[in-house]
Amino acid sequence: MKFGLKAALAALAISASATAxxxxxxxxxxxxIIPYGPGGATDISARTIAEALGEAVGSPVIMVNRAGAGxxxxxxxVQNAKPDGYxxxxxxxxxxxxxxxxxxxxxxxxxxxRFVGVYEINPVACAVKADxxxxxxxxxxxxxxxxxxxxxxxxxxxxxxxxxxxxxxxxGIADPVKDAIHIPLKGGGAAATAVLNDTATFICTNSxxxxxxxxxxxxxxxxxxxxxxxxxFDAPTSADLGKPALTQLVGWTxxxxxxxxxxxxxxxxxxxxxTATDDAxxxxxxxxxxxxxxxxxxxxxxxxxxGQYAVFRKLVDDLGMRIEN
Amino acid sequence: xxxxxxxxxGLALVWSLESLLALVGGVLVGVIAGAIPGMSATMAVALTxxxxxxxxxxxxxxxxVGVYKGGIFGGSIPAILIKTPGTPASSATVLxxxxxxxxxxxxxxxxxxxxxxxTADLISNLALILFAGWLASFALSFGPPEFFTLILFxxxxxxxxxxxSLLKGLISAIMGLLLATVGLDLVYGTNRFNFNDPxxxxxxxxxxxxxxxxxxxEILTMVWNPKGQEGQARGLGGGWVTWLDYRRCFKTxxxxxxxGVVLGSIPGIGAAPxxxxxxxxxxxKSKNRDNFGKGEIEGVAASESGxxxxxxxxxxxxxxxxxPGDVITAIIIGAFMVHGLQPGPMMFVANADIIYGxxxxxxxxxxxxxxxGTVAIRGFRFVADIPKALLFPVVLVLCVYGVFAVNNNIxxxxxxxxxxxxxxxxxxFGVPAxxxxxxxxxxxxxEDNFRQSMLMSGGSPEILFRGPITWFFWGLTVLTVVAIARxxxxxxxxxxxxxxx
Amino acid sequence: MSxxxxxxxxxxxxxxxxxxxxxxxxxxxSSPSNVRNIVLSPLFWPYVLAGILAFGGAxxxxxxxxxxxxxxxxxxxxxxGGWARLGAIAVIMLAYVxxxxxxxxxxxxxxxxxAVAFLMQAKxxxxxxxxxxxxxxxxxxxxxxxxxxxxxQGELVRxx
Numbered sequence: 001m002k003f004g005l006k007a008a009l010a011a012l013a014i015s016a017s018a019t020a021x022x023x024x025x026x027x028x029x030x031x032x033i034i035p036y037g038p039g040g041a042t043d044i045s046a047r048t049i050a051e052a053l054g055e056a057v058g059s060p061v062i063m064v065n066r067a068g069a070g071x072x073x074x075x076x077x078v079q080n081a082k083p084d085g086y087x088x089x090x091x092x093x094x095x096x097x098x099x100x101x102x103x104x105x106x107x108x109x110x111x112x113x114r115f116v117g118v119y120e121i122n123p124v125a126c127a128v129k130a131d132x133x134x135x136x137x138x139x140x141x142x143x144x145x146x147x148x149x150x151x152x153x154x155x156x157x158x159x160x161x162x163x164x165x166x167x168x169x170x171x172g173i174a175d176p177v178k179d180a181i182h183i184p185l186k187g188g189g190a191a192a193t194a195v196l197n198d199t200a201t202f203i204c205t206n207s208x209x210x211x212x213x214x215x216x217x218x219x220x221x222x223x224x225x226x227x228x229x230x231x232x233f234d235a236p237t238s239a240d241l242g243k244p245a246l247t248q249l250v251g252w253t254x255x256x257x258x259x260x261x262x263x264x265x266x267x268x269x270x271x272x273x274x275t276a277t278d279d280a281x282x283x284x285x286x287x288x289x290x291x292x293x294x295x296x297x298x299x300x301x302x303x304x305x306x307g308q309y310a311v312f313r314k315l316v317d318d319l320g321m322r323i324e325n
Numbered sequence: 326x327x328x329x330x331x332x333x334x335g336l337a338l339v340w341s342l343e344s345l346l347a348l349v350g351g352v353l354v355g356v357i358a359g360a361i362p363g364m365s366a367t368m369a370v371a372l373t374x375x376x377x378x379x380x381x382x383x384x385x386x387x388x389x390v391g392v393y394k395g396g397i398f399g400g401s402i403p404a405i406l407i408k409t410p411g412t413p414a415s416s417a418t419v420l421x422x423x424x425x426x427x428x429x430x431x432x433x434x435x436x437x438x439x440x441x442x443x444t445a446d447l448i449s450n451l452a453l454i455l456f457a458g459w460l461a462s463f464a465l466s467f468g469p470p471e472f473f474t475l476i477l478f479x480x481x482x483x484x485x486x487x488x489x490s491l492l493k494g495l496i497s498a499i500m501g502l503l504l505a506t507v508g509l510d511l512v513y514g515t516n517r518f519n520f521n522d523p524x525x526x527x528x529x530x531x532x533x534x535x536x537x538x539x540x541x542x543e544i545l546t547m548v549w550n551p552k553g554q555e556g557q558a559r560g561l562g563g564g565w566v567t568w569l570d571y572r573r574c575f576k577t578x579x580x581x582x583x584x585g586v587v588l589g590s591i592p593g594i595g596a597a598p599x600x601x602x603x604x605x606x607x608x609x610k611s612k613n614r615d616n617f618g619k620g621e622i623e624g625v626a627a628s629e630s631g632x633x634x635x636x637x638x639x640x641x642x643x644x645x646x647x648x649p650g651d652v653i654t655a656i657i658i659g660a661f662m663v664h665g666l667q668p669g670p671m672m673f674v675a676n677a678d679i680i681y682g683x684x685x686x687x688x689x690x691x692x693x694x695x696x697x698g699t700v701a702i703r704g705f706r707f708v709a710d711i712p713k714a715l716l717f718p719v720v721l722v723l724c725v726y727g728v729f730a731v732n733n734n735i736x737x738x739x740x741x742x743x744x745x746x747x748x749x750x751x752x753x754f755g756v757p758a759x760x761x762x763x764x765x766x767x768x769x770x771x772e773d774n775f776r777q778s779m780l781m782s783g784g785s786p787e788i789l790f791r792g793p794i795t796w797f798f799w800g801l802t803v804l805t806v807v808a809i810a811r812x813x814x815x816x817x818x819x820x821x822x823x824x825x826x
Numbered sequence: 827m828s829x830x831x832x833x834x835x836x837x838x839x840x841x842x843x844x845x846x847x848x849x850x851x852x853x854x855x856s857s858p859s860n861v862r863n864i865v866l867s868p869l870f871w872p873y874v875l876a877g878i879l880a881f882g883g884a885x886x887x888x889x890x891x892x893x894x895x896x897x898x899x900x901x902x903x904x905x906x907g908g909w910a911r912l913g914a915i916a917v918i919m920l921a922y923v924x925x926x927x928x929x930x931x932x933x934x935x936x937x938x939x940x941a942v943a944f945l946m947q948a949k950x951x952x953x954x955x956x957x958x959x960x961x962x963x964x965x966x967x968x969x970x971x972x973x974x975x976x977x978x979q980g981e982l983v984r985x986x
Contacts, residue, residue, distance in 0.1 A: 068527015216669030
């Protein structure tokens, strides 16, 4: 045991005067909550940036998975935490834009958090099974109009759930909720498998989740939502299709604290995330998995997330997808 | 490239000090992590992942696979010694492993667990190497309707672990199914029995329920009657599994391994149902049927071969389709991706050396597991010798740490304690705990797949009878239910006869 | 196989099923108004389960009446001081869970081991004390430093 009386006394003294020394932040390890389980996209992204962040922060960062309810369980833990900057959250598109837009009973709103930065953008792609007779997005739309088309998602309130509805709406399906069947599964891997085994017709999700299936010619991409093409995806972009509104349909990962997080702590995080995202090793690892590194400073992050929320909220209200109880 | 060339290229990759060390180290880490309740194999693999980033692809993947295999076996150690399954997969091992430890045969039970694990592991690896392509296409024919019928059939296991009364087993199972409904609704996202509490929205933590149901009632029983627990022979008793034991259980082990291989190759089932199914099949076929649940070594062999049979087979959908079968293989896919490898059919062409290197590494890992497991069992020997009045308080604290570690939530500790009281009352009134647990695992799968099927078909039940696989499982289910009913009638007529005489 | 245990379990199951059908499901499970098909409703499965629970409970009660009065069930017989000790451990568990976040997991665990060992009438007090201190500290060292778990530290004394 490395534990001595001296250390205990020192710790006691420190915790007694914790309020006095905000300038010394951080003077003990920072706990960062990942609101999804180990091995998921958020978890891997978070643990990758944690390495780079640890160096920038200068004190250890403890990564904590608290999964459940599409990210709600972990988010609530940070919402209720002390705003001392020692409990921070990895916020994700599902937990902080889709879920708040869809669920009236969610125990938190966007206003309960202060975002200190978004560091990663995940483009979205839609795909069907490789041997499907659907070759283009127009084929898909025609088929939806004929009826019997379904799409898979990783659960109610996930990005996948709303992305498919959003794409169908953009291409002129008036009521995607009625005309296409949503089949929720447990997790992103299961959602992709559902398209492979003909349980669902198509899937719209982060391109990184589809990359290996596309490379192996098991799935065929129909479109990507970014304006620029994505490496490995031989499919029209939103620009090619003349649907600029689709570019708003992206996944992201960011870091947030409770809403009353002080300004100087938020500023420190902005600087740390700059150092972390400039790290060449970090960039290489993230980009090899298909995500786009794009750092937004605290104010920009806040605006970006609120903008996304507004887009999704409008869609949810238009389509009557909101869950009231 | 011919098959021999591929193997030669694979061997060149694996036969390096670095790779072998990674394998052995991985198995060692896995066994230790698996032996700590709450530190599941999943967590151990997730924690090891960052270390693999800096390694060569094959070394990193072998390390993760080693941790995975070690973790699945390691879970059986606390299951047998302190009635606390280290991983969900080893909960079936508790049923006979702990009674054996109570009888002073912990060494024999642990030995059998190891031998069964290694055998199943080997069979599973061979299945992966020989039948990967075939099993993978079979797995892809499993949609929600097929899943539903498979799970329905698996629920008939409950009859086999109900003990004295089938009705009590049924009630126990229903309680498990009801508890599993807590959380958010799958299709509509609405609240179910969660009172809008964020801690309940994600459903009850599986490990907390598991440990609460098995380990805490033992502690409460000890508190209830400290004197009654004394004077029992514990300790490893110097006993070790014999060649004769192994030969007697060999058929069971092979059967369990095959069940594990088939269930493992289908994405989304996992090791725990395989262990239970193997256990129930072994019981049905065994001459010592009445001794199951009371410390039958064949029961330990069945459950451990079932869950280890899954380990190699989950790599089948991963390598052949690029589909993760469970959370652990999802993490391993992450490791592939970091190194720019994309698992799937193309990998057999583009990176054949890595695939065959992995195959050879898997075979070596079975052997490594055998030696490391033997050493680990000797290392844990002392646990069986500790007096219960000292061991149990420490077990309580160990469970608290472990359950907290799963999801970093103090609420889960409360769930564990509450389930402990439920388990204690069940013990007092002779309601078996195993059906509860099986139902808690399988219940959500049953309901979700049923509703997904209904979504697919627009509410028509015909979809539940599509294709030969559904008919096969419907047939098995009917046969099993008839067999259970007939056995029940036989017992009743015997009772009536006794009354008359 | 005692009559008493069958009656108790059967009765409890019937009561539970009645509660679920009358109060638990209507108030505990919410369902959207636009459910297309009754089998897809979030209420469907809980009602099915409550029905089977009632069936099982009725079956147990019926079986109980057909069983001979028989001997007392050993599992249900009382032990001197048993209920008092169970009450005590219930209090310990409650206090344990409630104080972890303020006092820290290591310190509450030390107290818990001592208290539970006392209830179990452990023989060697000195050994117990040593174990009570060493075990939580070792577990802390492992979980916090090897497994990277954020073990709750409490607000009084922080460990490195």
